[in-house]
Amino acid sequence: WSDIRTDSTVDLILAKVPDNSKNSLMPLCGLPISPYFSALKLRWLIDNVPAVRKAIKEGRCLFGTVDSWLVWNLTGGKDGGLHVTDVTNASRTMLMNIDSLQWDPVLCR
Secondary structure, three states, X not given: OOOHHHHHHHHHXXXXXXXXXXXXXXXXHOOOOOOOOHHHHHHHHHHHOHHHHHHHHOOOOOOOOHHHHHHHHHOOXXXXXXXXXXXXXXXXXXXXXOOOOEEOHHHHO
């Protein structure tokens, strides 16, 4: 999980938040802006891997936590598997609002 490729992504995000504060998103997601969490890894993949951008454009890209990968595979995978997670894992992505327990549009952007 300690992947320094996302350090530049962290810098780009910090430049867009008030006072360049790593804690500016904590009221929404409960987490600091950090290369540790998967949202910034996903952002890096979107920015740097053409195959990921293509899969998103074609509507065939899935993103999730380990539990979502396991459930997807155990329920059929590419042949109709369920792509789900629970709030305890979703909360560690930096994409879920910790008050509403829903994917947050601000965080997803």
